[in-house]
Amino acid sequence: MSSVALTLEGETINARASGALFWPARSVLCVSDLHLGRSERIAREGGHIIPPYENTDTLQRLEDEIRALSPATIICLGDSFDDLAATKSLTEIETDWITRLQAGCEWIWIEGNHDPAPLDLGGTHRETLRIGALTFRHIADGQTTGEISGHYHPKASIQTRSRTVSRACFLFDTSRLIMPAFGTYTGGMKTSKPPLSTMFGKDAQVVLTGKSARRFDLHPSKRSSKPAASRSG
Amino acid sequence: MNHLPPQIADWFTAKGWSPHPHQLDLLAQKDLPAQLLIAPTGGGKTLAGFLPTLTELTEQHTGLHTLYISPLKALAADIGRNLQTPIDEIGLNIRVEDRTGDTSATKKKRQRADPPHILLTTPESLALLLSYEDAPHIFKGLQRVIVDEIHALAESKRGDQLFLALSRLQTLCPNLRRVGLSATVDDPKAIAQLLAKNPDPCPILHADPGPKPFIRMLGTEVAPPWSGGGAKFSIEAVLDQVRNHRTTLIFHNTRAQAEIFFHNLWLQNHEALPIGIHHGSLSREQRERVESAMINGELRAIVCTGSLDLGIDWGDVDLVIQIGAPKNVKRLVQRIGRANHRYNTPSKALLVPANRFEVVECIAALDAVKENDLDGDPRGPGPLDVLCQHILIRACSGPFLADELYQEVKTCGAYTDLTRVDFDRCLDFTATGGYALRAYDQWKRLINRDGHWHLRDPRSTQRIRMNIGTIQDRDLLKVRLRGRGGRPLGEVEESFAAGLNQGDTFLIGGQIVAYEGLREMTVEVSRNAAKKPKIAVFGGTKFATSTKLSHRILRMFQQKAWSDLPAHTAAWLHLQRQVSQLPEPNRLLVETFPYDGNHHLCAYGFAGKNAQQTLGLLLTKRMEEAGLHPLGFVSTDYATLIWGLDPVTDPAPLFDPASLKDGLDGWLAGNAVMKRTFRTSATIAGLIERNLPSKRKTGRQATFSSDILYDTLHKYDPDHLMLDITHREAMKGLVDFNRIEEMLTRIDGRIDHVTLDRVSPLSAPMFLEIGKVPIHGSADEALLDRYEDAALQEAGIT
Structure with missing residues (x-):
């Protein structure tokens, strides 16, 4: 299963195993929290020097998705860069790469808390974006329905018979969705910890990412020890 | 004959004591650059170490005279108390102070400005002292260094760090004399070689071992x-x-x-x-x-x-x-x-x-x-991760020349054979990260100006100092009673805490507590009156049985009967012989049986814990390829127990030597043991930080796992120094492939496969071993599949 189809405010969208979201009806591809330039920022601020390969890895995985789906619109849902200075740190190869990816499609940078100002790269810059019934913004505002956001890097743990499997996930109910981080150097926040644990009701579901996309109830009903699972698309 | 000054000799007389011969011998040779004393506990080892100091301090001395290093903070404090009594009774004007992680900041500051005559400390605190720019002032006048319990330090990277620190001290104080105090060990020469500045001689003194225990x-x-x-x-x-x-x-x-x-x-x-x-x-x-x-x-x-x-x-x-x-x-x-x-x-x-x-x-x-048959394994050359940290510490104390530092490091026994190429790679790593992709040009950690290496940003000293040390506390969380100012009870491993649900009870500090929740980085608990904890244990260090002991056991198994064993144990071995068989030196016993819904395989290789661990990794890899969905394994010194979703019907092909060896290279890349080794080495070498100046970052999503760094390096920079270090560490530490080959040669294809319908007597203890290694391969997917299927069936959907 490379993706799971789910419904948000009546719109069918695909939560993909890669951590990207695809909306076929509008040909929109959305990725969140790329955190490009992370290693550069850490080196600049702290002096420890981690492997500078996350931009290559993140862009390669993004390119794979774009090739597979040929979207008309690409939305980067904020925190695309680890900070504003990090945008300047991209090598020529990397900026060229982004330009190549932007060719032939509409590219929208949503502002994040790490990258709140316009970027020196092609594409449009927006604080929020509304397309049909859906609203795209970096941090969930807790009110808007049909909202797709990022920021929290949700990670869910599923207790299987033998062990707990933890993976980055999409966290959602029928009106809102929080995306996993797409960037290579990103960690996760457990869905069981606040504020994630309090943002959704009992009907919240997750789609785990990784080798495959799989949907689970976040709060399996107490009576059956096995939560209801379903397989889709 | 007797080198004791009169006031000390009088003190012995007044006490009605006479010095032990080894105490006098060590005193007589006190001007030698290095000496090692081997003495049993209670043999007056510490006094032997300090007698030359007390003797020299009967005369006026300004500044630090003797540095005493022990592996334990408590030991340093204890020695302080024990030393004060003779100093007072002899009437010497000597100031003794300890300096450890527990010493107050004010006292530490004062000690740097005005050092005592005798400073009692630990390897980590010494490394920290050496990182200060005023190190030459602090150690001015230093004459002697005493390394206590050197046998314990020599076994670990703490020792490597200490001996590197001594090489630096020796440059600051060229006349420094070194004394090592050791318990009985199998190879005193090896320890002497670590202690002495290469190529100084280091005579070994043996105290009377005393009566047999x-x-x-x-x-x-x-x-x-x-x-x-x-x-x-x-x-x-x-x-x-x-x-x-x-x-x-x-x-x-x-x-x-x-x-x-x-x-x-x-x-x-x-x-x-x-x-x-x-x-x-x-x-x-x-x-x-x-x-x-x-x-x-x-x-x-x-x-x-x-x-x-x-x-x-x-x-x-x-x-x-x-x-x-x-x-x-x-x-x-x-x-x-x-x-x-x-x-x-x-x-x-x-x-x-x-x-x-x-x-x-x-x-x-x-x-x-x-039979006085002590065991011990040689440690091999000095590890490069510790060297990387040493270079950073050296940089904190001021600019240095690469040539000089290289020569200094080579005076350490463990680093005598260090090549210039390896040294330069370590230096490059600390300076630029050493990546094939030349990044960070403007953010280098060290820069070279006029031939001297400097810290680019002097403020980075704080972060470097906060991360000094080679002891790896696996992420520990504090445990506290819930409520304001709740009493601290101790620490548990993060992985243990992660598995707790509210209300779960476990033991700590001898009392049963219930898990209430995780707040910040503290486990909150409440007292609980339960008689029996629900969750029995939290992790801890597990010792490995030495090779020699393992071989003794294997030989013991071959006896017809066991008259020297208690009847119950002999009966157990007889039972094993009856339902299965006992492992033999020149054959390999492999048992397979179902248990708790999974299929198990137990291979009794008696190759030692590390080799059995590697065997577990190689076998599970081959099982993975064969579609047997292994879930995990656990190893002891004598066996490896593997469990998975599908049974192994013919184990012989799994143990084919050529395939096992082929598997090694492919395997080394992506397994849990390598990632664990990487995390340890990367932390020591300064690639990952253990402590940040501003406590933990807010929000856990800001941090990401070191496994990601390992995977990224492996994918984009496979020849990087850190992967090289990880490989070397694993081969000598956790991999130990030589012993697998030795075992395979010994058994030469003679594999006895015994199929059982339940756990065998000999394998039963394996189920309680800690240190289980999970295999995150196809089994995760298979488990999620089967989980979904079960859920679907339950829901009436098929």
């Missing part, structure tokens, strides 16, 4: 259980022994076992004998309380772990009880030495095997002690 297995009415490590069955007999002795130390191999035993001991301690507990996971307050009660003679027994192993003077201990197999003969002998500080009376020790396999191990260990 009195040591036997504790007989109990009840037989030890088939498996488990709690030794609950022995509580009555142990309490009897406590009653009949003044003070008893009850050693355990793991913290978890100590906790469980202590809990059970108190359930049966009806006369409320004062018994305390002491181990490394308890809070400092708790430990200090037990330590002072011990020194004041208020305790009849202490349940403890290795944290009490070293030479602290615990007063009147007259019995040592070892619960669980000692795993290592050398350590056993050193523990036995804890009993009876009177040099001329034999130490008294009792071994209590916790299960029947350990009965066999205990008997083998007793034989080895009798």
Whole structure:
């Protein structure tokens, strides 16, 4: 299963195993929290020097998705860069790469808390974006329905018979969705910890990412020890 | 003949004592650049080390004279107290102070400006002192360095760090003389070589080893259980022994076992004998309380772990009880030495095997002690991760020349053969990260100006200093009673805390507590009156049985009958022989059986824990390829137990030597052991930070796992220094492939496959081993599939 189809405010969208979201009806591809330039920022601020390969890895995985789906619109849902200075740190190869990816499609940078100002790269810059019934913004505002956001890097743990499997996930109910981080150097926040644990009701579901996309109830009903699972698309 | 100055000689006379010969010998040779003293515990080792210092300090000396280094903070404090008495009684004007992680900031600052004559410290605190720009001032006038319990330090990277620090000290103080104090070891020459500045000679002095210890297995009415490590069955007999002795130390191999035993001991301690507990996971307050009660003679027994192993003077201990197999003969002998500080009376020790396999191990260990057959493995060349940290520490103290530092490092025994290429790679790593992709040009950590290496940003000294050290606390979380200012109880591993649900009860500090929740980075608990904890243990260090002991055991199995073993254990081995068979030296026994819904395979290679671990990784990899969905494995010194979703019907092809060897290279890349090794080395080398100046970052999503760094490096920069270090560390530490080859040659294809319908007697203890390694391969997907299927069926959907 490379993706799971789910419904948000009546719109069918695909939560993909890669951590990207695809909306076929509008040909929109959305990725969140790329955190490009992370290693550069850490080196600049702290002096420890981690492997500078996350931009290559993140862009390669993004390119794979774009090739597979040929979207008309690409939305980067904020925190695309680890900070504003990090945008300047991209090598020529990397900026060229982004330009190549932007060719032939509409590219929208949503502002994040790490990258709140316009970027020196092609594409449009927006604080929020509304397309049909859906609203795209970096941090969930807790009110808007049909909202797709990022920021929290949700990670869910599923207790299987033998062990707990933890993976980055999409966290959602029928009106809102929080995306996993797409960037290579990103960690996760457990869905069981606040504020994630309090943002959704009992009907919240997750789609785990990784080798495959799989949907689970976040709060399996107490009576059956096995939560209801379903397989889709 | 006698080099004692009159006032010290008079003090001995007044006390009615006479110095031991080895104390005088060491004093007579005090001007040698290096000396190593091997003496049993209680042999006056520490005084021997300090006599030359006291002698020289009968004359005026300004500044620091002697640096004393011990592996334990508590030991440094203890020595301070013990040294003050003779100093006062002899009437010397000497200032003695300790400096450890526990010393207050004000005192530390004062010590740097005005050092005492004798400074007692640990390797980490010494490294920190050397990182200051005023290090030359602090150590001005330093004459001697005493390394206590050097045998313990020499076994680990703490020793490598210490000897690197000594090489730096020697440059600051060219006349520095070194003395090492060691317990009985198998290879004193190896330690001497580490201690001395290469190529200085280092004569070895041997103290009289004293009378042979009195040591036997504790007989109990009840037989030890088939498996488990709690030794609950022995509580009555142990309490009897406590009653009949003044003070008893009850050693355990793991913290978890100590906790469980202590809990059970108190359930049966009806006369409320004062018994305390002491181990490394308890809070400092708790430990200090037990330590002072011990020194004041208020305790009849202490349940403890290795944290009490070293030479602290615990007063009147007259019995040592070892619960669980000692795993290592050398350590056993050193523990036995804890009993009876009177040099001329034999130490008294009792071994209590916790299960029947350990009965066999205990008997083998007793034989080895009798034959004085100590075990030990050579450590190999100095590790490069520690060198990387040393370079950073050196940079904190001021600019340096690469050539000079290289020459200085080569004076360390462990780094004598360090090549310039390796040194330069380490230097490049600390300066730029050493990546094939030349990034960070403007953010280099070290820059070269006029031939000298400098820190680019002087503010980075703070971060470097905060991360000094080579001890890897696996992410530990503090445990606190809930409520404002709740009392700290100790620490548990993060992975243990992660598995807790609200209301789960577990043991810590001898009491049962219930998990309430995780707040910030603290585990909050409440007191709970439950009789039995729901979750039995939290992790802890597990010792590996030494190679020599393993081979002794294998030989013992070949006997027709076992007259020297207790009847119950002999019966167990007979049972194993009856339902399966006993492992033989030149054959490989492989058992397969179902248990708890999974299929199991147990291979008795007797190749030692590390090699069995590697075998586990290679076998699970081959099983993965064969579509058998392995879930995980656990290894001991004698066997590897693998469980998975599908049965192994023909194990022979799995053990094909050529395929196993082929598997090694592919395997080395992506497994959990390599990632664990990487995390340790990367932290020591300064690639990952353990401590950040501003506590933990807010929001856990800001941090990401070191596994991601490992995977990224492996994908984009496979020749990077850190991967090279990880490979070297794993090959000598966790991989040990040579011993697998030795085992394969020994068995030469003779594999005995026994299929059973349930757990075999010999494999039963394996199920309680900690250190299980999960395999995150296709089984995760298969588990999620089967989980979904089960859920669908339950929901009536098919």
